Structure formats: C-alpha cells, structure tokens
Amino acid sequence: MTYWSLLGIDPTADESVIKKAYASQLQVYHPEEDPEGYQRLREAYEWAKKRAKALQAEATSCGMDEDEWHCDTYDIDDPDDEISVLQSSWQAADSESSPLKRHPAQVFFEQMEELYDDFPRRIDPEQWKILMASDYMWDMDHQRERLSGLLRFLEKHRHFPRKVWDILNQSFYLLEQKEDLFELYDEEEIAFIIGQIQGTAELGYACFEERQLNFDIEHYLTLRQDAQTLLMEDNPVAARDDLAEAYDLFQHDPDLQLLQAKCYLRLGQHSEAKLCLQQVLKLKPDEHEARLLLAHFLYKEQHYDEAIGECKLLEEQGVLNQDVMSIYGNSAIELGRIEQAWKKYSETEPIWQKFYHFQYNLMLLRMRNRHLFNQEHNPRHAEYKKRVRKSQMWSYGMLMFRLSWLYLFLFLLVYFIFGLPPVFLIVLPIILCRSAWKTLRTARMFIT
Numbered sequence: 307m308t309y310w311s312l313l314g315i316d317p318t319a320d321e322s323v324i325k326k327a328y329a330s331q332l333q334v335y336h337p338e339e340d341p342e343g344y345q346r347l348r349e350a351y352e353w354a355k356k357r358a359k360a361l362q363a364e365a366t367s368c369g370m371d372e373d374e375w376h377c378d379t380y381d382i383d384d385p386d387d388e389i390s391v392l393q394s395s396w397q398a399a400d401s402e403s404s405p406l407k408r409h410p411a412q413v414f415f416e417q418m419e420e421l422y423d424d425f426p427r428r429i430d431p432e433q434w435k436i437l438m439a440s441d442y443m444w445d446m447d448h449q450r451e452r453l454s455g456l457l458r459f460l461e462k463h464r465h466f467p468r469k470v471w472d473i474l475n476q477s478f479y480l481l482e483q484k485e486d487l488f489e490l491y492d493e494e495e496i497a498f499i500i501g502q503i504q505g506t507a508e509l510g511y512a513c514f515e516e517r518q519l520n521f522d523i524e525h526y527l528t529l530r531q532d533a534q535t536l537l538m539e540d541n542p543v544a545a546r547d548d549l550a551e552a553y554d555l556f557q558h559d560p561d562l563q564l565l566q567a568k569c570y571l572r573l574g575q576h577s578e579a580k581l582c583l584q585q586v587l588k589l590k591p592d593e594h595e596a597r598l599l600l601a602h603f604l605y606k607e608q609h610y611d612e613a614i615g616e617c618k619l620l621e622e623q624g625v626l627n628q629d630v631m632s633i634y635g636n637s638a639i640e641l642g643r644i645e646q647a648w649k650k651y652s653e654t655e656p657i658w659q660k661f662y663h664f665q666y667n668l669m670l671l672r673m674r675n676r677h678l679f680n681q682e683h684n685p686r687h688a689e690y691k692k693r694v695r696k697s698q699m700w701s702y703g704m705l706m707f708r709l710s711w712l713y714l715f716l717f718l719l720v721y722f723i724f725g726l727p728p729v730f731l732i733v734l735p736i737i738l739c740r741s742a743w744k745t746l747r748t749a750r751m752f753i754t
Contacts, residue, residue, distance in 0.1 A: 308445065308446050308447050309349070309350035309353045309354055309357075309444065309445075309446055310350075310354065312331070312346060312347060312350040312446065313327040313328060313331060313347075313350050313351065313354060314327055314330065314331060315327045317357075318358065319358045319359075320358070321355060321358050324351065324354045324355060324358060328347070328351040328354075331347050332344075332347070335347045349444070350446075353444045357441075410441075410442040410445070410448070411442065411448060411451055411452070411455055413442070414437075414440060414442045414443075414452075414455075415455050415459060417437055417440075418437065418459060418463075419459075419463075421433055421434070421437060422463045425514070425519065425523055426515075428466070428470075429466075429467050429470070429511045429514065429515070431467070431469040431470055431472075431473055434470050434473045434474070435473060438473060438474075438476075438477040443477060452478065453478055456474070456478055457487075457491055457495070457499075460495070460499060461495065464498065464502075464531075465524065465527040465528070465531065466502070467510075467511040468502070468505055468508050471499075471502045471503045472503065474503075475503045480499060480500070480503060481500065481503060481504075484496065484500055487499075507534060507535075507538070509530060509531065509534065509561045510559075510560065510561050513558055513559045513560060513561075513589070513590075514559075517558075519556075521555045521556060522555070525555070526552055526555045526556055529548045529549075529551055529552040529555075530548075530549075530552050530559070530561070530562055530565070532545075532548050533545040533548040533549045533552065533565055533569070534565055536548065537565065537568055537569060537572070540572075542568075542569045542572040542573050543573070545565070545569050546569050546573070549562065549565055549566050549569055553566065558589060559589075560586045560589040560590035560593055560596070563582045563583075563585045563586040563589065563596075564582070564583075564586050564593065564595065564596050566578075566579075566582045567579045567580075567582035567583045567586065567596065567599065568599075570582060571599075571603075576603065576607075579599075579603065580600070580603055583596050583597075583599055583600040583603065584600070587600070592623055594620060594623065594625045597616055597619060597620055597623075597625075598616075598620065598625075598629055598630065598633075600616055601613045601616035601617050601620070601630070601633050602629075602633055604616060605633050605636060605637055608640070610637040610638075610640050610641050611637075611641070613633055613634075613637045614634055614637045614638065614641075616633075617630050617631075617633055617634040617637075618634075626654065628663035628665070628666035629663070629665070629666075631650070631651075631654060631666055631669075632663065632665040632666040632668075632669050634647075634650060635647045635650065635651065635666075635669045635670075635673070636669050636672075638650070639669070639672065639673065639679075644673065644679050644680075644683055645683045647673060648673065648683040648684055648685065649683075651670070651673070651685075652685050674687075674690070698749075702745050702748075702749055705745050705748060706741050706742060706744075706745040709741040709744050709745065710737055710738060710740070710741035713737045713741075714734070714737060717733055717734065717737065
C-alpha cells in the first residue's frame, strides 16, 4: 500500500484533491477511534502535499503524463523472499546505464554505508535525521523491504551512539514491533538492538569527538562491546583480554576504564579497580556509576570520610538514591556521627517511602537499635515507641486471651448449667491471673 492508496486517490499534483481525500478518509480513520490509523493518514497527507509539489516540477521539466507517476509495488507474502527480491531488483538496476533507474533501496543503504564509514558523521545524530527524511523512507510500498534491509545492515554495522539508535527506532518503529522481530529474525541480534535502543547496555561516544583517531576505531568498538557482553555473562577472564587489547589502542575512553574497573572487581584485584575508577572520574567527573562504585570501595576499605565525600559529590550532581544513602549513613555510623546520619535521613525520608532497598533498610534497623545507639536524635523515636507499645499491648492481649478462653468458657458453662452460687466466681480472677503470669513470662523472654 502506498500513501496515495491510503488517501484513496491516484498520484496527483492537485493539492485541492489531496485535501478533499484527506477530509474524506478522516471519517474512516477517526483520531479517537483509530489513533494509529489516523497517524498513518496524517503522514500520508503531509507526504502527498510534499510529493505534489515535486510532481508539478517533474511534469513541468519532463512533460510527464499522470499515468507515469504511479510507483511500482511489491506483493511479498513470505518475508524470507524479501532478500531475493531486493537483490534481483538491485542487479537489474545495475544493468541500466542511467543512475536514475537504480533501485531506491540500493541508493538508500549505500548512503547509510557511506555515513557509517565516515566516523565523525556517524556519531552526529543530525546526519541521520537528514538521511531518514529521504523520500524512500516515506514510501509505504517499501516498508517491509526497508526493515529487512536495516536488519541486514545492522548485522555488520552495530556501533552507534544512543541518540542515533533513537532515530533508527523512530524511523523504523523497532520497539513497536519487537515481538514480531523476535519471531522472524535472530533472537540474539534483536535482543542486542533492543538493548541499545533502551539504553540497557549503552556505551558512550563523546570521548571520540574532535580527536584524531589514528587507529582502527571499528575494531576498538568491537572489542569494547565484546568485553561488555562477556562481563554481563560473568566471564571476567575473557573480558580482561579484550579490554587490555582495546586499552592499547585508546586510553581516553571513560566507559572502557569503567569496564576495566568492573572486571578487576570481579577478579578480586581491588587496587587496580580503584585506579581505574579514579581514572574514569578524571576523564568524566559526572560519571555517577563510577563514583558510586568508588564510594562503596572506600567504605569497604574503611576510608569512611572519603566515602562520605564521594556521596556528597553525587548529591551535588543530582544523584541521591538509596545506594548513596546507605553508604553515607553506614560511614557516618562507623565514625560515630549518628546525629549526622539521622539528620540526612530526616531530609531524604519522603523520597524513599515508596521503595524498599535492603541495604538502606538494614542501615535504618541498625540506627533504630536502642541497645547500640541512643535514640535522642531519632526524629521518629517517640512515634515509633508509641506504635511499638500499641502493637505489643495488642499482641500480649491476644496471647492472654488464647491462654485463658478455654478455661473461662468451661467455667461459665458449668456455672450456668448447674446454677453454682456466686462464691464460685472467685475462680475467674484465679484463671485470669494464671494467664497473665504466663503472658508476662513470654513477654520477658522476648524482651531479654
């Protein structure tokens, strides 16, 4: 289906016909009832207006008839046949002497190849926006052909910044149809593409900007990506070799240094990991993950003042989460600054009410232990103590009831059936006192 057929008209340069067709099709693709259909219709309308102006120019310069404006279409039922159809059409195009008759897919993906090979342009999102605005991208007849071509392209060309991945996703709707992609194509390859788009395995490219890259950048990026994959698969020994080779090529990449630090931590080489983390922060001071790892490392090494300093820097950079707070609080506790820990807790408490973090809550339990610390600085101690007492009273009351209800029931049953004199009511306080004594012994056991 082309945009013209979506509008329900033949190719035309008359904008009034396009506007009438658009208004008519709005009754079919209502914005509220069919938002996706409306979006496609809107794209078709905008494209048709743009194309109409081009058709007018072509008709004027070449004297073309309207019958020549129709585009060729492909009717491919089997997605596996798309490759052969595309290749045959390209071969046919190569046999023609005029470059104007080359298949648009061949032209488009050759332009992608040229853009990818020029590394400074490759990492520039604006260059990809220009390419994705070409007429070939707006032709609905080539939608499946474009997708297959892109996936074949990405098999060998997979190193892009996150912003470029976003542009590819917006142009080819990869996330929207990821379930279909997993069924039709290699799952591992699709998982990699989805991970890059979502940023779950993002690696930076800013360190390469405005630098003379006198080494094989593609090989370097492959080594870096492979090392990250190996670390995710918990294979630090193999990752170490790739990281070492990559480091010999280029030493100014903070992401590579961070990967090395993680690798050293898993191998138990803590001093090397610390040096790598410090190098990361020299190259990129706002690298939050590296600073958090360094703060955790300093806490483990009992450098509590330095760990608190790293946590404060993270807070200044706008990173304040429960990982940071647990390191900050535990370091303050180790230094005997319980008042400082409670003050920071009071300032940040509303942030964490909806989340549960094991280390953070373990720190709070430690701070609330009145046998370890005086609770005078605990802003919630009075409320907490009142709540605990209420809970204890309820628990001990229920315990006393469970210990005495059967005896009370049997006594009252005998008392009313046999009509015992009131003097026998003295048994009731005896039963209750016995249950109270057992309850007190239980409470004392729990307290001690």
